[in-house]
Amino acid sequence: MDLGLRGTRVLVTAASKGLGAATARQFSLEGASVVISSRDLEKLQNTAANIVAESSNPVFTHVADVTDPEAIKRLVRNTVEMLGGLDVLVTNAGGPPAGGFDDFDMIAWEQAIRLNFLSNVSLIQAALPHLRKSQRAAILTITSVAAKQPIANLTLSNAIRPAVIGLTKTLSQELGPQGIRVNSILPGTTVTERITELMGARAQKNGTTIEEETAKAAQATPLQRLGTPEEFANTAVFLCSPAAGFITGVALAVDGGTIQATM
């Protein structure tokens, strides 16, 4: 199926590795022009070079910390200059630290809210004037299965992700009449460096190994394995494409069946 993404202008944040990088790669393979952003220029440039070697389509880089609203404004301004406009915004960020309620003081809560909630707000605020000029505008927020089903020892994520789903749904209602679609993906456990870190934290807490914790996570998934970044990226690119033109306000789990609720 042709997803209709050729020539689409895309910004993916937190895309030097992991789910963001896989998403940027898949957009590029579909013929989109992409800007990738994170805090580390060298990692970004390596990732961009790898993607371009595969796709032969333009991939630009811009360093920005998503917790800094002024840096986000510069990122979006520069993206629009580099791409000549903006059609698709993917608001990814790094994950918050693992831990239970007693592990975090107010500063840690505020940092996590800036990283995993307010980053979406500042990115969407900065991008909207440009998305309003596009005929194929889409926004994708990236959250977690934690938005619907709490994960042990991930208190910050469990508390903050549902707010992003609330924002996504609200924006889909407000921006639908302007032709802008807004969706979210809830990844389940997917093989990236973040998961190695989280499995390391679990291993330390439970006196086990990373391999044992990874095997337990796979067993707890109905499909009996972890997801791949490519499986996540295929879904992300589809949701942002004209092929999904009648889909908005959706919070779609890409989780191998992890979320147990019926609806």
Ligand code: NAP
């Ligand atoms: P990852 O492999 O750790 O990659 C995180 C990315 O975020 C990197 O590119 C990092 O780049 C960037 N980043 C971190 N902090 C940033 C900041 N303040 N500003 C800009 N960029 C920043 O993580 P991932 O597995 O791809 O996860 C992506 C998101 O999905 C996270 O929020 C994670 O919690 C969530 N998620 C992941 C899974 C999973 O199984 N992988 C499951 C559920 C939810 P630099 O270091 O270069 O800045």
